[in-house]
Amino acid sequence: MARPRTPIGTFGDISYVKASGGRVRARARYRDDDGKVRRVSATGVTRREAERNLKQALAERSSYRASGELTANSSFSTLVEVWLADLDLEGTLAPSTRALYERNMRQLVMPVFEGYSLREITVSKVDKFIKGLASNRSYSMAKQARTVLSLAFGLAVRYDAIQKNPVRDTARLRKPPSQAMALSAVQVDAIRVAVRSWRRGPGHSGPPPDGQLEQIIEVMLGTSARIGEVLAIRKCDVDVTSSPATVRIAGTIVSPAGKPTHRQAHPKTAKSTRRVSVPSFTSAVLRDRLVKVADEEADHLIFVSRNGTPLTTNNIRRRLRAVLSDAGIAGVTPHSFRRTVATVVDRAGGADLAAELLGHTSSKITKEHYIQPDEAVDPVTAQILESLAPKRADGTS
Template sequence: MQSTGTSAKAAERTLKGKLSERKLMQPTNGYLTPDSAFTELVTYWLDDIDAEGRISKTTRNLYERNMRTLVLPVFQYLTLREIDVVRCDQFIKQMAKLSYSRAKQSRVVLRLALELAVRHEILPTNPMDHVARLHREPHIPDALTAVEVNKIRTAIARWEAGVGHVSGPRPDGQLSSIVEVMLGTSARIGEVLAIRRVDVDVTSAVPCIRLAGTIVSRKGELTFRQDHPKTAKSRRVVALPTFTSDAVRRRLAKARDRDPDALLFQSRDGTPLTTNNVRRQLRTVLGEAGIAGVTPHLFRRTVATAVNDNANVELAAELLGHTDTKITVQHYIRRSEVVNPATAELLDKAFAKDED
């Protein structure tokens, strides 16, 4: 290609512009071009994810769902060339007006898809690189008090004792044990439901549980136990407080399946319990007792707050399986408004008034 100009610099600028336009007009991967529909890029992106096989199927399905429900309704009729910074920026801001979560999920999948187009030389730059950062209002994690925990225990105990039971199968006692394990380990609900008999040691001087898996439920598939937690670094062995070890012993005594690989908690048919069903049962039982807003994750935040208040954030992060204490502080620990009263004594010493 050639270009002329009033000076060498001007000719060079014109030539670079022509080269850039030429690159944008030529297909680079034999399939997609800047004039391809965004929907074609989405298909290409999902196929690329499948080919790499680096992320879990659950995450892959989540990406596909978020792309289909959040992004495609706005971008499906656009070509790749038409997706610029302004359009992306306005889209993310509109999603943020609905919720921070929607904006964040939209931002992730749109960025990943367009980044693939850049890597495969379909687009010169990723417009998402220049979109304004999301702003989230400060959030203080909530946690249960000891009094609230005991109210929850009482409500579940009454339900499991059959108080007010009308029809259907009687409670099997698993819900209370699941709650005690969450309170004693800070484990995620999926990790608790994935505990096997072989993962439990309640006979040694220090009873413990090894958290080494999680329960996965995918659309169109049977619920199954995954042999690692949310992340590989989340594998951990947790010493049990007395209330948890007692609950586990009771559960072991009642369980019919003695196979070491049998799940500690399972349905009457011997299949894994789903996290959604346990959440629903907990919500229903506590709702009947007039207790609202309690989720399995609230127990995790409650444990983190208690450990931080009585020890330190490093120990809380270790118990939760976090490698970064910033995550623990930001999302799991309820900040106390009470400043250590030792400051008053220190200031008395520093600025005591002279005696007349």
């Protein structure tokens, strides 16, 4: 009968021999991750110390070799480098998401944990860190830090450096109550006036604005598209010959760290690729932009810088802040227009139609984050409640 093989990661009986300097050497046969049995040894002043050192060495045999050995004694900094290398190896993340993960890890997490080994990072340490971040900074930062921590420790578990992910047992983050706020028609018109009049007229030096900011706003209002998606619209994405005119949302502008700004060939999600029919005010803007780039190729962007390069989302956000600050309008971002569109469409056609327009996979996301709650109750209730009116002396209401 064949003798059963020793399971991987286990060792046989420990033997002891004298080592130099009066020390004791403890030895054992160990079946490694590759299935081969090897002799492992360690020394100590006494048998007990030698045995303890041997067991420590055996515990570190299982390793992941990428940027060095990854074990429970590896530093958290080593784990981060291995994790980032693993993300690049998989290559499944959008460049913007990959950059966000690294930024969150280095700015939010590393300053706290870089001095620890993996075995020293416990559930309680992680829980205290996440709660502190949520309390002292923001829920959003705490959530992002929790995400990258969980991903990195998940890799450590997969490569047997630790037994379980310490992020999994931390307390659930409670999102503070919030409410999506849409712009009113009056506010939208005030923004239009502010943008059209910015740095125009006497008293302003230099060339006036090129008019693209107000046009970009009209396209956001007419499509619900994100700012990066609007800046990624090409000539071939626009059809003004149909009635109503349509725009295909099929890309976004990205600015990866250390790389030039460029058009990414897909928007945020697969569902986000969509063809949108636009209102007349957006159609007028699109016709004007097509005239401006009439001599360009079909894949040319309709919104570009003076040098013909893609506009960056950060520059548009910065310019919008400057315009609205000068006009005394606060709290408006490009995403405010997207929430406004979602709310207007919901009031007229329901949340499902709003979700379809925004490119969401379900109306749940649209309701929670984009549609401003309607506080008004159907006025028919007033008629129904007339039955409770006080009676007159003659018994009539």
